[in-house]
Amino acid sequence: MKIDLLGTLRKKNPIAFNISNFVTVQDVANGINALGASPIMSEEKNEAEPMVQMADSVTVNLGAFTEGQLEQISAVTTFANQYKKPIIIDPVAVGAVDYRKERCNELLDQIDVAVIRGNAGEIAALADVEWNAKGIDAGEGSGDLEEIAKKLAKKRNCVVVESGKTDIITDGEAVVRIYNETDLFKLHVGSGDMLSSTIGCFCGVEHDYFEAAQTATAVFDVAGEVVAKSMPKPLAGSFGVQLIDELHLIDTKTVEKYANFE
Numbered sequence: 001m002k003i004d005l006l007g008t009l010r011k012k013n014p015i016a017f018n019i020s021n022f023v024t025v026q027d028v029a030n031g032i033n034a035l036g037a038s039p040i041m042s043e044e045k046n047e048a049e050p051m052v053q054m055a056d057s058v059t060v061n062l063g064a065f066t067e068g069q070l071e072q073i074s075a076v077t078t079f080a081n082q083y084k085k086p087i088i089i090d091p092v093a094v095g096a097v098d099y100r101k102e103r104c105n106e107l108l109d110q111i112d113v114a115v116i117r118g119n120a121g122e123i124a125a126l127a128d129v130e131w132n133a134k135g136i137d138a139g140e141g142s143g144d145l146e147e148i149a150k151k152l153a154k155k156r157n158c159v160v161v162e163s164g165k166t167d168i169i170t171d172g173e174a175v176v177r178i179y180n181e182t183d184l185f186k187l188h189v190g191s192g193d194m195l196s197s198t199i200g201c202f203c204g205v206e207h208d209y210f211e212a213a214q215t216a217t218a219v220f221d222v223a224g225e226v227v228a229k230s231m232p233k234p235l236a237g238s239f240g241v242q243l244i245d246e247l248h249l250i251d252t253k254t255v256e257k258y259a260n261f262e
């Protein structure tokens with residue numbers, strides 16, 4: 001794993017264009033800004049081209065899109081392919097709502113993406129595997145998580161990050177598992193969105209998106225674990241704030257020391 005990409009990210013301060021959702025946009029912006037990237041958000045179709053041109057990566061979060069916004073998402077992602085900017089997709093709740101899955105699949109049919117990051121319920125839905133997703137959460141299922149992630153990576157010819165207690169990252173062939181975790185991630189709405197946008201930042205500085213996704217996930221998971229261990233009491237609200245603090249403070253040595261992966 002290329003943990004020193006964290007240093008590269010801080011040196012380059014990549015512009016991370018995010019189409020976010022109204023629920024978690026501020027945590028996403030502050031999280032990746034603290035980490036060392038330069039976030040910019042937009043919902044306006046008419047500025048899609050210059051936004052993409054100046055960005056190093058484009059992260060599209062499908063958490064709360066409207067019908068009108070689909071046109072903007074289509075324009076942005078088409079420009080991103082044209083200008084060769086990596087696209088990261090967060091398919092929020094596509095396992096729970098068919099409308100979302102259909103729109104997401106239409107988008108994925110139109111464009112090439114670098115990374116899809118979702119929980120097991122979302123990844124299973126896009127991989128056409130039976131699963132009982134629960135709203136924005138992973139829900140329950142009995143399928144083999146690695147096989148599901150690989151199936152989607154092959155189907156969409158991209159890297160897949162399937163988050164959960166263990167995070168599974170695959171390019172369709174190789175698989176890396178990251179074991180760092182804390183239950184507090186589940187108590188903070190937006191943990192997944194922040195992870196997807198963190199992956200976007202690293203894809204903006206490393207063209208090997210499999211490597212970028214691994215480093216991003218390790219940095220994010222270790223940051224959460226370090227915060228959880230330092231808290232005298234596990235408090236959901238404070239965790240959200242301290243996670244942003246730790247994304248600012250975390251260094252390569254800390255990630256090297258605590259990252260638990262194979």
Ligand SMILES: Nc1ncnc2c1ncn2[C@@H]1O[C@H](COP(=O)(O)OP(=O)(O)O)[C@@H](O)[C@H]1O
Pocket residue numbers: 118119120136137138163164165166167180181182183184185186190191192193195220221
């Ligand atoms: N059961 C769990 N226990 C501990 N950490 C988890 C668990 N599920 C997910 N995480 C962590 O939470 C973060 C967000 O992932 P996840 O909750 O799967 O995304 P989402 O919020 O989109 O559902 C990741 O860093 C992941 O490692």
Ligand SMILES: Cc1ncsc1CCOP(=O)(O)O
Pocket residue numbers: 021023024063064092136188189190191192193194
């Ligand atoms: C609650 C909610 N509703 C629509 S998007 C969203 C945030 C989802 O955040 P995450 O997937 O990171 O938990």
Ligand SMILES: [Mg+2]
Pocket residue numbers: 092093118119136192193
């Ligand atoms: Mg999510």
